[in-house]
Amino acid sequence: MKNSVLKGVLGALAVAGVAIVAKKVIERKRFVRGIFDEYGIKEKSPFGLADKIREMDDEQYQELKGKFKKEFAKCCGKDNTCKA
Numbered sequence: 001m002k003n004s005v006l007k008g009v010l011g012a013l014a015v016a017g018v019a020i021v022a023k024k025v026i027e028r029k030r031f032v033r034g035i036f037d038e039y040g041i042k043e044k045s046p047f048g049l050a051d052k053i054r055e056m057d058d059e060q061y062q063e064l065k066g067k068f069k070k071e072f073a074k075c076c077g078k079d080n081t082c083k084a
Contacts, residue, residue, distance in 0.1 A: 031071050039064070 035041075041048045053061060 028071075035064070035067065 036044055039052055041052050053064070056064065
């Protein structure tokens with residue numbers, strides 16, 4: 001009996017973990033889509049983003065870099081950059 005309860009609890013934790021990861025993936029995807037739309041990048045790939053970065057001046061690049069830093073620093077729950 002104890003074994004089946006333990007398996008049930010572990011199964012529920014696994015489902016919750018998958019749901020949390022899926023939510024994070026959707027949020028990141030939405031963020032990246034927003035960046036592509038904001039900067040008018042038609043090619044939705046890393047190459048399109050790289051081409052746009054090459055066209056930017058330093059001020060625009062620093063602004064974009066700050067947005068990415070802010071978004072991806074959330075992974076650690078801190079306001080600074082990730083160490084991982």
